[in-house]
Amino acid sequence: MRSQPFRVLIIDDSDLAREGIRTILASDPTFEVVAEGQCGEEAVELTGTWMPDIILMDIQMPGIGGLEATKRVKDNFPYVKIVMVTVSDDITHLFDALKRGAQGYLLKHLNPESWHEYLRAIAVDEAPMNRELAFRILKEFSTGEQTNTTESPLTTREREILGLVAEGLSNRDISLRLRISENTVKNHLKNILQKLHLENRVQLTRYAYEQGWMGKW
Structure with a gap:
């Protein structure tokens, strides 16, 4: 069993959204938020600095956005698991993110328990894939x-x-x-x-x- 928490990087241009995600993760000792960013460029830079296990990435952000940031991160740090976090269940965006290397996605309105369960599964490569996807x-x-x-x-x-x-x-x-x-x-x-x-x-x-x-x- 892993003794250290999974290191998490949060990337979202909304201060409120980052605070909400941080609060959800704070209630589960399995995860530790090591850094936060507001755009895709910062996602790439902060990944190189902090070497997180998981990135929680918003899709639509200023600059290169979450989709391109996902590709750049995975090109440079293929071990990092990326989970797209969005308010929309538009499967086109989520599918595009997976094609760029993301491991999964979470909807922001889900309850905290669902977040914890899903992220733990992602961290150990056990998360099932949505059948439509x-x-x-x-x-x-x-x-x-x-x-x-x-x-x-x-x-x-x-x-x-x-x-x-x-x-x-x-x-x-x-x-x-x-x-x-x-x-x-x-x-x-x-x-x-x-x-x-x-x-x-x-x-x-x-x-x-x-x-x-x-x-x-």
């Missing part, structure tokens, strides 16, 4: 017929788990579906990510589609 990813990344190659390094069980991840199932859902422990699912996912040299569920969804493994299990 998964469908959009498949549609966006589809560039022709599925390859359905036999050259994959994954085992049959790993392909099965990957297909379920791409359909939006959480680790717990997968464990119940396959009647295996949640820890077993986590270990399988670690192996899958390492074998495929991928970083997150968005990339796994694209890979599963390209291999033709969607909806087979």
